[in-house]
Amino acid sequence: MVTTKDIAAHLQLSVSTVGRALADDSRISEQTKARVRQAATELGYVGNHAARMMRGAPSNVVGLVIPDIRNSFYFTIAHELSAIMAREDYQLTLAETFDDRLIERRHLRELSASRAAGVIIAPTPNPHSDSVNLLRGMPHVQLLRRQPALGSHWFGLDDRRALDDATTHLLDLGHTRIAYIGAMSDLPTGRERLDGYRQALRKKDISPRSDLIELGPPASPEHARDAMRRLLDGPKPPTAVVLGSVLHTVGVLDCLLELGVDVPTELSVVGFGDQSGLSWWGPGLTTVSLPIGDVATSCGLWFVRRLNNPPAGNDPYESVSVGWIVPRGSTAVPSAASRKRSA
Structure with missing residues (x-):
């Protein structure tokens, strides 16, 4: 490792002069500072930040x-x-x-x-x-x-508004049995998103149903896959689902593809986040885009x-900051097939 002693020997300067030059000390001329910096670069010198911090220099x-x-x-x-x-x-x-x-x-x-x-x-x-x-x-x-x-x-x-808007989009299409898969409510973001979903339903005089709500770890696509299967296997499956997590969105899309669910004929889907590739998925995913x-x-x-x-x-x-709905092909009015499944 190259040290200030090596630079001093190379330039035939004292170690203290080299140290002051590297620290941009006003007592050292600009010409000498330039020589020292050039030599430091040529020799591959890397400053010891820990040592500088001990002398009072701030961390970067x-x-x-x-x-x-x-x-x-x-x-x-x-x-x-x-x-x-x-x-x-x-x-x-x-x-x-x-x-x-x-x-x-x-x-x-x-x-x-x-x-x-x-x-x-x-x-x-x-x-x-x-x-x-x-x-x-x-x-x-x-x-x-x-x-x-x-x-x-x-x-x-504004997580509450994001899920309110996502759920309202489905309500405006005519859906009433709308499921929600999102993060646990002990997370501030999870709590706000769940409240947004419930808020949208109540504005349409629809009582949120616990059997249509699935909460779990936000970083678990596996949870979302299992949750989607449970919802679809239930006695009254939803006609639509709104998602409250990026990785839950990935998990649900994988599940629907694996099960061969026809989106949006059998199920309308609103995702969370607009990461690359979602516009290409199936008919294109309607989703909440957020200015991350x-x-x-x-x-x-x-x-x-x-x-x-x-x-x-x-x-x-x-x-x-506020997100917005990007409407694509994964949402539509409830079809006869989806209404029959949820009846």
């Missing part, structure tokens, strides 16, 4: 703590934030929790121990008290999910500005 690491990178929402977020952090001379580091509060605590301990500049987090359903305390000591912002115990800075979606990239970009730019210019106070801040 920002932690992104998310449940599951397989969800297209989160890999979109990681991509957008990585680009923003690179432009602003920060380094994004990724940590997956799999919605395990103990894994989340471990990641936050490591980020705190490494004196990370800050944390962007989609928290687990019930964060550990240690995680709450750790985040109090670090600049942080919540993304998509929001837990009141973790502070009042949040960028997210815009949310991530807004969050990243706001957070970097806050890191670079720390505010005097800690005033609450939240940003809520």
